Amino acid sequence: xxxxxxxxxxxxxxxxxxxxxxxxxxxxxxxxxxxxxxxxxxxxxxxxxxxxxxxxxxxxxxxxxxxxxxxxxxxxxxxxxxxxxxxxxxxxxxxxxxxxxxxxxxxxxxxxxxxxxxxxxxxxxxxxxxxxxxxxxxxxxxxxxxxxxxxxxxxxxxxxxxxxxxxxxxxxxxxxxxxxxxxxxxxxxxxxxxxxxxxxxx
Amino acid sequence: xxxxxxxxxxxxxxxxxxxxxxxxxxxxxxxxxxxxxxxxxxxxxxxxxxxxxxxxxxxxxxxxxxxxxxxxxxxxxxxxxxxxxxxxxxxxxxxxxxxxxxxxxxxxxxxxxxxxxxxxxxxxxxxxxxxxxxxxxxxxxxxxxxxxxxxxxxxxxxxxxxxxxxxxxxxxxxxxxxxxxxxxxxxxxxxxxxxxxxxxxxxxxxxxxxxxxxxxxxxxxxxxxxxxxxxxxxxxxxxxxxxxxxxxxxxxxxxxxxxxxxxxxxxxxxxxxxxxxxxxxxxxxxxxxxxxxxxxxxxxxxxxxxxxxxxxxxxxxxxxxxxxxxxxxxxxxxxxxxxxxxxxxxxxxxxxxxxxxxxxxxxxxxxxxxxxxxxxxxxxxxxxxxxxxxxxxxxxxxxxxxxxxxxxxxxxxxxxxxxxxxxxxxxxxxxxxxxxxxxxxxxxxxxxxxxxxxxxxxxxxxxxxxxxxxxxxxxxxxxxxxxxxxxxxxxxxxxxxxxxxxxxxxxxxxxxxxxxxxxxxxxxxxxxxxxxxxxxxxxxxxxxxxxxxxxxxxxxxxxxxxxxxx
Numbered sequence: 001x002x003x004x005x006x007x008x009x010x011x012x013x014x015x016x017x018x019x020x021x022x023x024x025x026x027x028x029x030x031x032x033x034x035x036x037x038x039x040x041x042x043x044x045x046x047x048x049x050x051x052x053x054x055x056x057x058x059x060x061x062x063x064x065x066x067x068x069x070x071x072x073x074x075x076x077x078x079x080x081x082x083x084x085x086x087x088x089x090x091x092x093x094x095x096x097x098x099x100x101x102x103x104x105x106x107x108x109x110x111x112x113x114x115x116x117x118x119x120x121x122x123x124x125x126x127x128x129x130x131x132x133x134x135x136x137x138x139x140x141x142x143x144x145x146x147x148x149x150x151x152x153x154x155x156x157x158x159x160x161x162x163x164x165x166x167x168x169x170x171x172x173x174x175x176x177x178x179x180x181x182x183x184x185x186x187x188x189x190x191x192x193x194x195x196x197x198x199x200x201x202x
Numbered sequence: 203x204x205x206x207x208x209x210x211x212x213x214x215x216x217x218x219x220x221x222x223x224x225x226x227x228x229x230x231x232x233x234x235x236x237x238x239x240x241x242x243x244x245x246x247x248x249x250x251x252x253x254x255x256x257x258x259x260x261x262x263x264x265x266x267x268x269x270x271x272x273x274x275x276x277x278x279x280x281x282x283x284x285x286x287x288x289x290x291x292x293x294x295x296x297x298x299x300x301x302x303x304x305x306x307x308x309x310x311x312x313x314x315x316x317x318x319x320x321x322x323x324x325x326x327x328x329x330x331x332x333x334x335x336x337x338x339x340x341x342x343x344x345x346x347x348x349x350x351x352x353x354x355x356x357x358x359x360x361x362x363x364x365x366x367x368x369x370x371x372x373x374x375x376x377x378x379x380x381x382x383x384x385x386x387x388x389x390x391x392x393x394x395x396x397x398x399x400x401x402x403x404x405x406x407x408x409x410x411x412x413x414x415x416x417x418x419x420x421x422x423x424x425x426x427x428x429x430x431x432x433x434x435x436x437x438x439x440x441x442x443x444x445x446x447x448x449x450x451x452x453x454x455x456x457x458x459x460x461x462x463x464x465x466x467x468x469x470x471x472x473x474x475x476x477x478x479x480x481x482x483x484x485x486x487x488x489x490x491x492x493x494x495x496x497x498x499x500x501x502x503x504x505x506x507x508x509x510x511x512x513x514x515x516x517x518x519x520x521x522x523x524x525x526x527x528x529x530x531x532x533x534x535x536x537x538x539x540x541x542x543x544x545x546x547x548x549x550x551x552x553x554x555x556x557x558x559x560x561x562x563x564x565x566x567x568x569x570x571x572x573x574x575x576x577x578x579x580x581x582x583x584x585x586x587x588x589x590x591x592x593x594x595x596x597x598x599x600x601x602x603x604x605x606x607x608x609x610x611x612x613x614x615x616x617x618x619x620x621x622x623x624x625x626x627x628x629x630x631x632x633x634x635x636x637x638x639x640x641x642x643x644x645x646x647x648x649x650x651x652x653x654x655x656x657x658x659x660x661x662x663x664x665x666x667x668x669x670x671x672x673x674x675x676x677x678x679x680x681x682x683x684x685x686x687x688x689x690x691x692x693x694x695x696x697x698x699x700x701x702x703x704x705x706x707x708x709x710x711x712x713x714x715x716x717x718x719x720x721x722x723x724x725x726x727x728x729x730x731x732x733x734x735x736x737x738x739x740x741x742x743x744x745x746x747x748x749x750x751x752x753x754x755x756x757x758x759x760x761x762x763x764x765x766x767x768x
Binding site: 015016017018020023024027031032035040049052053056057060061063064132133136137140154155156160161176179180183186187190197200 | 215216217220222246247248250251252253254255256276277280281283284285287288289290291292293
């Protein structure tokens with residue numbers, strides 16, 4: 001694909017000059033990350049796809065408003081975060097159960113989708129790893145919103161603490177403390193379920 | 203290399219985990235971690251959480267939806283929707299550069315119409331300003347012939363003498379190119395050999411000043427009322443004197459009496475008027491109709507000489523269509539004068555022109571005029587005509603008073619004029635004119651502009667404003683002096699014939715300036731040989747003027763110079 005060697009800012013500047021192909025490159029570069037960010041933030045794959053679509057449409061509509069004061073990535077994730085917040089407000093008013101939300105009554109916190117869909121034969125899957133990731137995901141979902149927000153921004157979107165502080169308009173040390181609390185909560189959650197760290201230590 | 207302790211290392215643990223430490227700090231931090239097992243363990247767990255979150259520790263295809271290790275799919279419909287939006291909202295390259303769109307913006311009908319309206323407005327404003335200065339209206343075809351205005355009580359003999367003198371003076375002038383503005387060497391030489399005339403306004407005749415002062419000492423209801431109506435505050439007496447200077451000078455007009463005393467005896471005209479500093483002051487000579495042509499051709503013993511300053515200023519003569527039209531008009535004037543004089547003679551013998559007659563009847567019938575006439579006849583006050591002029595002006599309803607700015611500018615201009623700062627005076631008078639004063643006040647401003655232009659040797663502009671003054675109010679006090687001043691200007695510039703013509707116009711239109719004008723004519727036309735003595739010229743002054751009205755000319759103190767008001 002063309003423009004592979006160019007930065008996000010250069011690609012977006014090209015798009016601002018009318019080169020749609022540059023935006024295609026940008027979209028392919030970031031769509032999964034945005035999708036994953038929304039998944040972590042909302043805990044729902046279906047909502048995350050909608051959010052991702054809305055985020056990129058907002059980007060093209062507001063291309064002229066981008067002033068380059070922050071990096072394109074930071075700007076993009078700021079839009080994504082706002083979009084996720086909007087979706088969360090909508091979820092608060094939703095009455096019916098979501099297939100992606102943790103099912104009520106399920107002690108393991110599995111979703112309705114996981115409970116009702118045909119389970120593929122997963123012999124080859126690493127059940128331990130799957131369990132660990134599921135625990136992590138559950139721990140992330142159970143985090144307070146302000147900690148989850150910081151965790152997703154730093155861990156999933158890979159935005160530096162300084163930029164997160166600017167985005168959320170809070171001190172950088174506050175961002176770090178929230179991140180630390182989030183990590184310790186996840187670690188405690190894994191410890192509570194007897195997670196064997198030595199199997200996954202980096 | 204940075205030294206780490208337990209607190210700082212714990213504080214920067216996240217920076218280390220997420221790779222936000224600089225390389226040197228990271229190396230020193232890792233060195234420290236070797237000594238702190240608990241912190242090292244915590245860092246490893248945090249990293250593991252991160253790896254688990256991103257699916258790094260999970261085999262491909264496993265993990266939660268959206269996990270880094272999962273090959274999740276985004277629907278093609280979502281991709282198409284995003285890319286379609288990108289295409290639809292793709293900015294056009296030229297839309298970001300505003301000036302690229304400028305021609306198209308200017309070609310829009312609304313913008314073009316607005317531009318046209320602005321252009322028309324600007325042109326209209328310029329034309330309005332030009333008309334305000336009088337330059338737009340004063341074109342030659344619009345000036346028309348100069349209507350002579352003579353007091354009806356001028357004796358018939360005087361009118362006949364004027365006609366003879368004008369014919370004798372106009373005869374060589376009409377045949378001389380000098381009159382058309384083309385200078386001849388002879389005239390220039392004769393002018394250059396003459397003493398320099400004062401670059402000052404002929405002041406008020408002494409008798410007029412004295413009379414004016416005498417009037418000032420007494421209650422003067424008419425003038426006070428006139429001042430009040432004009433917006434002049436009853437300030438110091440000196441200011442009011444300044445404001446009335448020209449009025450006082452013009453007061454010698456109308457009735458033919460006044461300061462410019464003409465005491466004729468056997469054709470002698472003793473000029474001892476207010477021409478202070480003039481070389482011809484007090485000079486006695488005889489002018490006859492026959493000697494006028496010869497006098498015009500002969501070298502003048504004491505004609506006025508342009509001063510160095512005047513010579514330098516003479517180079518500033520304006521050029522252009524108005525000036526050219528004026529010169530053309532001047533060249534045509536001799537014939538016009540003949541016609542006018544012929545008509546004047548006929549009308550004087552029969553009846554005044556209907557318009558003039560009606561005007562005079564109106565003026566005579568006005569109560570203020572009658573009152574002043576009675577007062578003048580009672581005490582022989584020669585300033586009565588000035589008051590009459592003010593009174594007649596007062597009778598006309600004033601639509602609005604002049605603004606204070608007008609009087610401020612006029613006073614400033616008069617002060618500058620008196621001190622010889624003619625450029626500043628001209629600026630002030632033009633400023634006064636721009637205040638759009640009433641007609642009578644506007645005529646005063648225009649008159650002063652004409653005087654100042656004449657002092658600046660800008661004869662054409664002076665003539666333009668003189669004509670405008672006549673259009674506004676021919677009886678403006680001081681109008682006769684403006685003719686004299688303009689004649690001096692022409693004399694300094696070498697246009698002797700034009701100067702003589704203007705002096706004669708002053709005599710014809712403002713007989714009170716007769717003595718002053720004739721002095722100048724004599725200076726320009728010295729009589730080498732007297733062919734015939736003119737008939738005894740009766741004094742222009744009112745016959746009934748008492749002998750005590752003014753002292754003999756020789757006994758009068760020299761008039762002040764520099765300002766018409768001083």
